[in-house]
Amino acid sequence: MIEQDKPRLPEGSRRIDTNGKAELPPPAQARGGNAFPNIPLFAHTGERFRLYEDLIKDRIVVLHFFTIRGQKAFPSVRHMENIAKHLKGRLGSEVFIYSVSQDIRDTPARLKHFAARYEVPKGWYFLTALPEDVEALSDRLQRSACNHRGSHSPRMVHYGNGGVGMWGAFGVDSDPAFAAERVSWVATAEGPVPAGAPRRAGPRRLGNDFAHHNRET
Amino acid sequence: MATRRDVLKVGLASAAYSGVPKTAQSNLLFPDGFLPSWIYDPSPPATPFVAPLFEMPVAQPVPLSALNPAPDPLRHQRYDEFPPEKYYIQRIQEFLWQYHPEPPYNQGTWSWGFDGITPGATFHVNYRNEQNVGGAFVRRINELPPVGSQRARFALPSVTLHLHNGHQASESDGIPMDYFGPGEFWDHHYPTFPAGFDDREKLTTLWYHDHRLDFTAPNVYAGLSGFTLHFDEKDSNDETDTRAGAFRLPSGKYDVPLMLHDVKFDQNGQVVWDFFTPTADPTDPPPVPNSDYSYTVNGMLGDRFTVNRTIQPYFRVEARKYRFRIVNGGPSRFYDLSLRADSRLGRRRARRGERFYVLSTDGNLLPHPLIKRHITLGVAQRHDVIIDFSHFRPGDHVYLVNRLEMREDGAGPTGRYLDEGDLIMRFDVIPSEGDPSRIPDHMRDLPPINFDEVRKERLFVFDYDNGLWTINGKLMDPNRVDAAIEQGTAEIWTWRNAGNAWSHPIHSHFEEFQILERNGKPVPPYDVQHSRKDVLALGPNDEVKLFMRWRDFLGKHVMHCHNVVHEDHAMMIRWDIVPPGQGD
Known part of the structure; x- marks a missing residue:
């Protein structure tokens, strides 16, 4: 890239120049302001956690709601098992999966028994909580988890970066490899952007392929 | 069993x-019982009509030699058939933007935009003429901070820029998967010819905005939008054009793009997105006990109406015709817009001026202008309109009013029309220096x-x-x-x-x-x-x-x-x- 003169701001621009100045007060980060309920949760492993302190803060999170009973109608946990396979390596250190039951009958002991039917790598927890707490959480994440005790397992998966506060969503029945790729999007960058000329991301040279993007591969 | x-x-x-x-x-x-943030924690007040409208500058081309590496024709369909007339470099950045001069907004709001402004500069692109001169090439460089360092914490600093309504090939379209991250760039080739080489397919008012898979809403909300205008020998950007067939629509400073976004701010004047972003102290009790903080899937409404990222601005207009290109930039609100004058001439006279000469729908010129008292804009819809302020006197105020009520959760209009409605911006009428512009009888079939x-x-x-x-x-x-x-x-x-x-x-x-x-x-x-x-x-x-x-x-x-x-x-x-x- 040829370095150009720093462009002058147009007349009337409302950009506030911070060059050479201390940061203005308070520059609070833009935020949603929606705190997580720091509810206690009980895992299929017998462990007990606080939602925010132990499970969200500083982690890449994949979270969905389910019920054991609902798996016959819609096998969301089987889908999540496929996603977990593609997250292997990152699971348990950087990325964590939380499957939160909305059925009060899904006790930790029952969850343990249920989890044994699946390949559950380190970093994937089946969780339950007091009914009012699960309700508080599912209200906050997704009002539509229609029926807090019901037979329906929602399709929605929330994924995000708990440290940064950036969240997206996908369907649990999405392509599992692609779901794992999405989770990588929200990971905190390791170090600053490399100095020097910007790198070309695309479009790539034309070919006969019909991939889902035009990026350099 | x-x-x-x-x-x-x-x-x-x-x-x-x-x-x-x-x-x-x-x-x-x-879902029921959803309570969005604009209800339980309204944005700080901002006196309307004290901030002047931000008028985006016209994007300035750079010489081809400024592009290093040079454009690569092998990356673009039909590049050699449609060589660009102009080349541009646009840098996507994070900065503090002042939505309003009063506290807390005066200290700036962390925003995303282009070369220090939001909306970005307005591109003027010519349709290719008989000599095959026209079109544009835009290199966009992502200079946003990487994930974890961005101040607009709700948005993803990996972007893709879609030219909405552009007749361009997939690789320059800015589809959701064509994203580029901090330290990367993407080349967009805009060939700028009408579909099927049929002049009736020409486009007029386009807008560019982020289209990132899963993150379009927060990224556009953070500030990634701007205008691209197409011109040709009829819609020639010259109200004094004497060539036969030229429309002579109001041009230059009388042709004003208006981008509407409704935004929700916190008490520090920072943009709020309704999802469960942790606060500094995530165990803070909510300000309203038992309130429903919720991740929104229905829509995102703001309670501050902004035009060109200015809260309820005023704009001085001469007592003559203006062309406004109005885009509803979203994220979720629908508008029904009309004019309401506060005129010394009295209601009956003022009523004559309270109308739009609608030139285009979704940025495409109509067969002929239509006179309408109100226009409806869903998200991303556009109308070019002429407002003739010669019906008013210097000193008069004319308000752009939205009368459509939205569902509180943002999923769509309620269907009700409000009597007073929301005042989006104010036009302050001053004396005219003459008006050579025309309203054409015929435009594009x-x-x-x-x-x-x-x-x-x-x-x-x-x-x-x-x-x-x-x-x-x-x-x-x-x-x-x-x-x-x-x-x-x-x-x-x-x-x-x-x-x-x-x-x-x-x-x-x-x-x-x-x-x-x-x-x-x-x-x-x-x-x-x-x-x-x-x-x-x-x-x-x-x-x-x-x-x-x-x-x-x-x-x-x-x-x-x-x-x-x-x-x-x-x-x-x-x-x-x-x-x-x-x-x-």
Whole structure:
């Protein structure tokens, strides 16, 4: 890239120049302001956690709601098992999966028994909580988890970066490899952007392929 | 052993998850009790009409030699056929932007934009002439901080820039998967010729905005939007043009793009997005006990109306004609806009000026201007209008008013029209220095609809599935081709809203469509919808049949809901233009 003169701001621009100045007060980060309920949760492993302190803060999170009973109608946990396979390596250190039951009958002991039917790598927890707490959480994440005790397992998966506060969503029945790729999007960058000329991301040279993007591969 | 009830359940589930659902899921599972942030924690007050309108500068081209590496024709379909007339470099950055001069807004709001401004600079791009001169090439460089360092914490610093309504190939379109991160750039080639080389297909007012898969709503909300205007020998950007056939529409400083975004701010004047971003102290009790903080999938409404990212601005206008290019930039609000004058001439005289000469729908010039008292804009819809302030006297105030009430959760209008409504901005009338501009009698005819070109009919049903938004029961999967359309053919698409409570502004990329019928009836000729369109506001239970064509390029594009919160929650399909004989 040829370095150009720093462009002058147009007349009337409302950009506030911070060059050479201390940061203005308070520059609070833009935020949603929606705190997580720091509810206690009980895992299929017998462990007990606080939602925010132990499970969200500083982690890449994949979270969905389910019920054991609902798996016959819609096998969301089987889908999540496929996603977990593609997250292997990152699971348990950087990325964590939380499957939160909305059925009060899904006790930790029952969850343990249920989890044994699946390949559950380190970093994937089946969780339950007091009914009012699960309700508080599912209200906050997704009002539509229609029926807090019901037979329906929602399709929605929330994924995000708990440290940064950036969240997206996908369907649990999405392509599992692609779901794992999405989770990588929200990971905190390791170090600053490399100095020097910007790198070309695309479009790539034309070919006969019909991939889902035009990026350099 | 499966019981009879289980079998029934499986049956129901497979109806919901494969193909077109038999019943609207919406009626079964719609959330209740959602309380968005603008209700429980309104934005700090800001005195209206004390901030002047921000007028975006016209983007300035750079010499070809400024692009290093140089543009690579092998990366763009038909590049050599359509060499660009102008080259640009645009840098995507994070900065503090002042939405309003009063505290707390005066200290600046962390925003995203282009070369230090939001909306970004306005591109003026010429249609190619007989000498094949026209079009543009834009290199966009992502200079945003990487994930974890961005101050607009809700947005993803990996972007893709879509030129909305542009007739450009897939690789320059800014489709959701063509993203580039901090330290990367993307080249966009805008060939700028009318579809099928038919002058009736020319486009006029376009806008560019982020289109990142899963993150379009927060990224546009953070500030990634701007205008691109197309000109030709008729719409020539010169109100004194004496050439035969020139429209002489108001030009220069009398041609003003207006980008509407409604924004929610916190008490520090920072932008709020309604999802569960942790606060500095995440165990803080909510300000309203037992309030429903919730991740929004329905929509995002702001309680501060901004025009060109200024809260309720004023704009000095001479007592003459102006052309305004109004875009509803979203994320979710629908508007019904009208004018209300506070005039010394009295109500009856003022009433003559309180009207729009509508020039375009969705940025496409109509066959002839239509006089309307009000215009409706779903998200991403545009109208170019002329307002003739010569009906007013210097010192008069004219307000742009929105009278459409939205559902509190942002999923669509309630259907009610408010008496007072929201004052979006104020025009302050000053003396005129003359007005050579004209309102033309004729503009662009509609291209004919030829049913012999139709190869296929398709039905798309827009519905809701427990927090996610579906098309034919499916969620967006960029790896799945939902329609393989043969190049050079037309199709009839039916869009059906299965929900009875919300609206979807549906947008399809690349070429415009015309409405054949809406709920079984044709569109009357003097309706603004009797036009070339690229966004259609699909109201509750609406069903609309469209005539659509695909020409000139191959490749992948998308069709989606432009309530960008619905889009991010998967209400989108990928369609591909494929060579003849390879369609589905």
